[in-house]
Amino acid sequence: MLNNKDKDIFKEEIGFVPPGVLIADNFGEEFQKNIAEYHHQIWAEGVIPLKYRYMIALATAIFDNNEKRARLEMTKAIKEGATREELLEVIKQQIWMKGAPTIVQVAPLIEMLNKKLGK
Structure with missing residues (x-):
């Protein structure tokens, strides 16, 4: 399950915890962690603004x-x-x-x- 620290990071970055990340815990903690990390990778500052x-x-x-x-x-x-x-x-x-x-x-x-x- 997503811990409070990770939830706080999402709330600070985008104002909420993405629904896909929240429900990912239904597939196991490791799966949710991977989805959360992938979300951060995609939506962090990058080459395209x-x-x-x-x-x-x-x-x-x-x-x-x-x-x-x-x-x-x-x-x-x-x-x-x-x-x-x-x-x-x-x-x-x-x-x-x-x-x-x-x-x-x-x-x-x-x-x-x-x-x-x-x-």
């Missing part, structure tokens, strides 16, 4: 039709300095990649973006 990695994650969430995750990734991207224009460009790209019906899918994200960063 964190803002852009969050925008990549936003694009994959939109493509997967995962609104909950898209909202989370958009919030993290904004926190890292993503602009309205950058986020709209990511959304437009996904509309191109998935097709016009995606416009309906992303409508709640546009509303969220307008509330957070204005129109």
Whole structure:
């Protein structure tokens, strides 16, 4: 099971313990440790700035039709300095990649973006 120190590290870094890390203990302590370490490796500062990695994650969430995750990734991207224009460009790209019906899918994200960063 994830100890309190590890939970505190997640809370300090991103504000919460990722659900995948929390439930990983169902597969054993070693598995959870590996998932937690992998999460830290992926989301630590790297060659690609964190803002852009969050925008990549936003694009994959939109493509997967995962609104909950898209909202989370958009919030993290904004926190890292993503602009309205950058986020709209990511959304437009996904509309191109998935097709016009995606416009309906992303409508709640546009509303969220307008509330957070204005129109």
